[in-house]
Amino acid sequence: MSALDRAFRRTREGDHAGFTDWVRRIELPLRVSLRSFAHRVDVEAIVQEALLRMWVLARTLTLEGEDASLRYALRLARNLALREMERGKIFTPMNPGTEPRSEPQVDPEPPSDPSLRRAILECLERIPRQARAALQARLDSGGADSDRALAARLRMTLNTYLQNIVRARKHFARCLESKGISP
Amino acid sequence: MNQKDRDLLIEAAVTAFRERDAEGRIRFSPAWRDLPPQDREALFEAQLAARRVERAVDPEGLSTTSRAVLARLPWLGQIEGNDS
Numbered sequence: 001m002s003a004l005d006r007a008f009r010r011t012r013e014g015d016h017a018g019f020t021d022w023v024r025r026i027e028l029p030l031r032v033s034l035r036s037f038a039h040r041v042d043v044e045a046i047v048q049e050a051l052l053r054m055w056v057l058a059r060t061l062t063l064e065g066e067d068a069s070l071r072y073a074l075r076l077a078r079n080l081a082l083r084e085m086e087r088g089k090i091f092t093p094m095n096p097g098t099e100p101r102s103e104p105q106v107d108p109e110p111p112s113d114p115s116l117r118r119a120i121l122e123c124l125e126r127i128p129r130q131a132r133a134a135l136q137a138r139l140d141s142g143g144a145d146s147d148r149a150l151a152a153r154l155r156m157t158l159n160t161y162l163q164n165i166v167r168a169r170k171h172f173a174r175c176l177e178s179k180g181i182s183p
Numbered sequence: 184m185n186q187k188d189r190d191l192l193i194e195a196a197v198t199a200f201r202e203r204d205a206e207g208r209i210r211f212s213p214a215w216r217d218l219p220p221q222d223r224e225a226l227f228e229a230q231l232a233a234r235r236v237e238r239a240v241d242p243e244g245l246s247t248t249s250r251a252v253l254a255r256l257p258w259l260g261q262i263e264g265n266d267s
């Protein structure tokens with residue numbers, strides 16, 4: 001049984017820690033599987049909705065085979081994306097080269113790399129103060145607060161706040177590149 | 184749209200914060216709606232890069248997307264409780 005399967009088994013039992021582990025492993029492959037929908041749906045919204053639905057559905061699902069929860073989540077997210085396209089009457093023809101296949105092949109997320117983590121932390125430290133404060137506020141908020149609220153907390157206008165984050169990301173990307181890491 | 188406005192709009196949609204409707208359904212980002220299709224692909228890449236950074240600095244290896252989802256579980260519990 002894979003680590004993903006173990007995490008999902010705990011999720012089925014209603015275990016929050018198990019679901020946390022499952023979400024940590026599945027978010028990246030789930031997001032990547034939606035790449036071909038990116039200009040038709042808000043992928044961030046679809047990823048969050050799919051993960052929440054997996055928590056609600058987990059207890060009722062009987063899945064078989066290794067990493068079956070990953071395959072189920074990918075199908076669920078794809079169906080949500082298609083439904084949103086239909087709802088929004090988004091009938092733009094798909095580029096045949098990017099047409100999503102019925103079963104996207106995505107591996108569960110690989111383990112984190114400590115040297116990459118170190119480089120990222122070093123580069124975050126090197127971002128100029130105001131810009132770093134804006135980016136840090138986003139990180140600390142964990143998606144719970146709007147940018148408008150975060151900007152107000154930092155006594156910035158929304159526009160200044162966003163400009164600071166853009167500036168922070170440019171500094172950060174240059175720093176990573178200087179370390180030979182693709183941003 | 185000039186490059187600066189484009190960068191700001193993309194950044195405004197990179198956040199994991201999403202508003203919800205009265206039934207708790209996640210709404211699409213207004214910034215995403217304002218982006219032309221070709222820039223939505225740039226947004227996708229920007230979100231991938233941002234989530235990688237978030238996972239790297241988070242003590243539990245979670246992105247802000249994951250944090251936003253996990254923060255909804257108590258709310259879902261209330262809904263399920265009300266349904267039963």
